[in-house]
Amino acid sequence: MICMATINMGDLKQRFQERQYKLTPQRQIVLQAFVDNPGKHLSAEDVHNIVRKQSAEIGLATVYRTLELLSDMDVLQKMDFGDGRSRYEINEDSSEHHHHHLICLSCGTVKEFEDDLLETLETVIARKSNFKIVDHQVKFYGYCDKCQSSRED
């Protein structure tokens, strides 16, 4: 089961107001790009292209500022897949139940994967290391289904 990326706009508006931020059209448009592209890990430029296609005029600098703001608010999560730019995705649930990423070394596909074993691991590590862990990010590198077959030539 893959849970759909959703954003509760009412709730969000409130979270903005708490911090005296405004939920401007540009910010909504950026968010919409993520809602419209579930499972994609969008870079600033990706977002910029997406919103431009939808005729919405918006500056790249604004996209960057918005992505940073939304990351700070934990609405988005910033991540890095080693391709030289930051990528973002909707942060389903501020603290729990992140999925992991399986990155194919051959074709670059990024597949998502859920597993609760990591929560256990987190607990163990927290205990052993004296760290108060609040988040984690896990990347597995390997070869996807498709690339495994084509490598057997």
Add this chain to the structure above:
Amino acid sequence: MICMATINMGDLKQRFQERQYKLTPQRQIVLQAFVDNPGKHLSAEDVHNIVRKQSAEIGLATVYRTLELLSDMDVLQKMDFGDGRSRYEINEDSSEHHHHHLICLSCGTVKEFEDDLLETLETVIARKSNFKIVDHQVKFYGYCDKCQSSRED
């Protein structure tokens, strides 16, 4: 037990020769920077500064080229801690037993942590996902010992 970063120079020279690369002075100097700074996660500029201090003249571009080469050879591992530049560390063992990183959200310390639970997790995920996993990278974010205490003010 923390195992010291070591590099077998003889073995390394052979690995270079296999690929028709040369183990030039510059490349050795870059490697030495990592050996001399165990547990540090050095960026290209860090390495450049370190080698310059040791009176060794070397171009930044060469450092970048060397870091990339060594990563490709799996001598170093490229990583990203979200500070806008790539960082590297010695890859102890090409495929197994990577340590994880505990990153303090307050002071930025990066602590290393070993645990074999993740190997189990890797097996489980490989089976469930049809991915042939060859490597992983795990980051835990939280608050270190020190910052936990100082936050309790």
Add this chain to the structure above:
DNA sequence: CTGTCTGCAAAAAATTTGCACTCTC
């Protein structure tokens, strides 16, 4: 000599910043 490697400077790519203008409360 031939091909690899290096340094330098220039280029490219990603992100940030300054500033004037616009919009909202």
Add this chain to the structure above:
DNA sequence: GAGAGTGCAAATTTTTTGCAGACAG
């Protein structure tokens, strides 16, 4: 009308590339 937000262009930062010369087999 004060402060927040935006767009644009310029600046900064990180990384890559072109090229001429140096070096190794």
